[in-house]
Amino acid sequence: MMLLSLHNLSVKRGRKRVISEVDLTLGQGEVVGLVGPNGAGKTTLMRAALGLIPADGQSSLAALSARARGKAVAWMPQSREIAWSVTVETVIRLGRTPHLRAGQKQRPEDQAAVDRAIEQMGLDRFRDRPATQLSGGEQARVLIARSLAQEAPLLIADEPTAGLDPAHQIAAMRSFTQAAAQGRGVLVSLHDLGLAARHCTRLIVLHNGKIAADGLPQDTLTPSIVKTVFGITAFSQITDKGFVFQALDLTS
Numbered sequence: 197m198m199l200l201s202l203h204n205l206s207v208k209r210g211r212k213r214v215i216s217e218v219d220l221t222l223g224q225g226e227v228v229g230l231v232g233p234n235g236a237g238k239t240t241l242m243r244a245a246l247g248l249i250p251a252d253g254q255s256s257l258a259a260l261s262a263r264a265r266g267k268a269v270a271w272m273p274q275s276r277e278i279a280w281s282v283t284v285e286t287v288i289r290l291g292r293t294p295h296l297r298a299g300q301k302q303r304p305e306d307q308a309a310v311d312r313a314i315e316q317m318g319l320d321r322f323r324d325r326p327a328t329q330l331s332g333g334e335q336a337r338v339l340i341a342r343s344l345a346q347e348a349p350l351l352i353a354d355e356p357t358a359g360l361d362p363a364h365q366i367a368a369m370r371s372f373t374q375a376a377a378q379g380r381g382v383l384v385s386l387h388d389l390g391l392a393a394r395h396c397t398r399l400i401v402l403h404n405g406k407i408a409a410d411g412l413p414q415d416t417l418t419p420s421i422v423k424t425v426f427g428i429t430a431f432s433q434i435t436d437k438g439f440v441f442q443a444l445d446l447t448s
């Protein structure tokens with residue numbers, strides 16, 4: 197089943213075209229990494245796919261009503277700061293909102309989803325702490341947990357691993373892999389190409405608002421693509437632990 201389908205999607209910001217004629221589909225079981233240099237259009241593409249900004253062309257999500265969209269997709273935006281002085285558990289519970297009618301109390305299944313997300317992101321000891329009293333990386337983990345608790349068929353996350361330590365970066369990527377194994381799908385923007393190479397089933401390389409490559413990590417992070425798109429050289433190798441990618445130098 198297709199969870200996201202974009203057809204001929206283009207976005208203008210001011211007079212500049214920042215997304216040009218993007219076609220893509222994402223299905224169950226996929227963890228798709230969206231990579232590209234600063235300004236490539238990753239955030240714009242995700243927001244347009246969600247229907248949060250106007251776009252030309254079609255997005256299967258933008259066509260849905262707000263309520264249907266809340267059930268179809270969990271969205272984790274780039275901003276990390278939690279401004280409300282409520283407990284960590286309360287923030288994560290907000291992920292269940294699309295499943296409840298106005299004023300309806302949380303059901304046992306909602307609490308179970310919240311507990312699963314808390315466990316996945318290793319947040320049990322923070323459960324009752326005011327979210328404003330956590331470090332930046334801890335707050336980021338709370339927001340990942342909130343989007344996991346939503347248990348939507350599709351998760352779209354904008355740089356969810358930024359600011360996380362290595363163990364929590366891996367834990368976050370594993371939680372996406374686990375969601376995919378349960379038949380869900382994930383679209384995640386990442387700057388860490390090593391993490392993307394290792395944990396994504398597929399990568400989409402965005403360059404100047406266009407898809408420069410779409411495929412397996414080892415087929416997309418090729419020397420010529422990383423040179424033209426990112427302006428770097430890299431070491432990469434398929435190992436018994438999977439595809440390993442390490443950026444090395446700037447191309448001169």
Ligand SMILES: Nc1ncnc2c1ncn2[C@@H]1O[C@H](COP(=O)(O)OP(=O)(O)OP(=O)(O)O)[C@@H](O)[C@H]1O
Nearest residue numbers: 209210212214232233234235236237238239240241
């Ligand atoms: N409101 C706006 N008005 C004009 N230009 C914009 C606006 N928002 C974004 N842009 C431009 O659109 C381009 C794509 O921005 P976007 O935030 O989607 O990139 P990104 O790939 O997510 O970058 P980063 O890796 O830095 O987060 C950039 O060149 C940016 O300057």
